[in-house]
Amino acid sequence: MxxxxxxxxxxxxxxxxxxxxxxxxxxxxxxxxxxxxxxxxxxxxxxxxxxxxxxxxxxxxxxxxxxxxxxxxxxxxNSKLTRVCDLMREVLAEQASERSEVFEALQRKG
Amino acid sequence: MxxxxxxxxxxxxxxxxxxxxxxxxxxxxxxxxxxxxxxxxxxxxxxxxxxxxxxxxxxxxxxxxxxxxxxxxxxxxNSKLTRVCDLMREVLAEQASERSEVFEALQRKG
DNA sequence: GCGAGATATTTGAATTTGCGAATATCTCGC
DNA sequence: GCGAGATATTCGCAAATTCAAATATCTCGC
Missing domain, CATH: 1.10.10.10 (Winged helix-like DNA-binding domain superfamily/Winged helix DNA-binding domain)
Structure with missing residues (x-):
């Protein structure tokens, strides 16, 4: 290999x-x-x-x-792996909040 | 869905x-x-x-x-993703060093 | 509008992966 | 050694993923 x-x-x-x-x-x-x-x-x-x-x-x-x-x-x-998971969830949360910002902006524009 | x-x-x-x-x-x-x-x-x-x-x-x-x-x-x-990659590499490095410790211990024991 | 450079998409074959079901293995107390 | 509880493995298949090759799309300068 x-x-x-x-x-x-x-x-x-x-x-x-x-x-x-x-x-x-x-x-x-x-x-x-x-x-x-x-x-x-x-x-x-x-x-x-x-x-x-x-x-x-x-x-x-x-x-x-x-x-x-x-x-x-x-x-x-390895405890670093739990940190990795935490960070990933933070990334996902931020992605979601960005999406909802976009959503709300679209709402306002009609 | x-x-x-x-x-x-x-x-x-x-x-x-x-x-x-x-x-x-x-x-x-x-x-x-x-x-x-x-x-x-x-x-x-x-x-x-x-x-x-x-x-x-x-x-x-x-x-x-x-x-x-x-x-x-x-x-x-998202810069957190680079942190995720860094942490993963640290985990891999630690895994490798643990493996080499085991390897060396086995060497000593013959 | 055409040609060229830069980037994106589609297609089909090969490989990998996840799952349910069945079954095997290990450990203990008796 | 046996039965029961706890954990692990195997098998066959459907679905997802990857890659290379071909081709399509976009943008600019002329």
């Missing part, structure tokens, strides 16, 4: 975060480490799906795990 | 950034606004490809444009 550029690696990281179910899981883990069963309960996603996505997140180093008896505890591997 | 959740929107934003060519373009624009032809030159990507990806980036509000005669000037729409 050809040597992957930093852009390839960053693209993979983005793609890994580019799924609503996975983002929902990551968001759940913001509040601290959780067992898989708790993630299933909080998100309302099917168990197999949660496990699948956790597997992807772990493969890309976004979450880390430890086993505790029957349970497996997941946590966000 | 069903109301899209914040997770859906964030996932779209992530997916939009989840392409090496687009990240390369965004990285080029870090240095300030550029004409399309300059982006083509800096990145070494084909013109049609750059234009295609710029279209995607613009559709999702990641870049903004203005026309100047024959040229079209692109810029990053």
């Amino acid at each position: 050809s040597p992957r550029s930093i852009f390839d690696m960053q693209a993979e990281l983005c793609k890994t975060m580019g799924n609503a179910a996975r983002l929902q899981i990551v968001h759940t883990l913001r509040g601290g480490p959780h067992r898989v069963s708790d993630i299933v309960e909080v998100t309302g996603l099917a168990q197999a799906k949660v496990s699948q996505h956790l597997g992807v997140l772990r493969a890309y180093g976004i979450v880390a795990t430890k086993r505790e008896g029957k349970d497996v505890i997941y946590r966000i591997a | 069903s109301p899209r959740s914040i997770f859906d929107m964030q996932a779209e934003l992530c997916k939009t950034m989840g392409n090496a060519a687009r990240l390369q373009i965004v990285h080029t624009l870090r240095g300030g606004p550029h004409r399309v032809s300059d982006i083509v030159e800096v990145t070494g990507l084909a013109q049609a490809k750059v234009s295609q990806h710029l279209g995607v980036l613009r559709a999702y509000g990641i870049v903004a444009t203005k026309r100047e005669g024959k040229d079209v000037i692109y810029r990053i729409a």
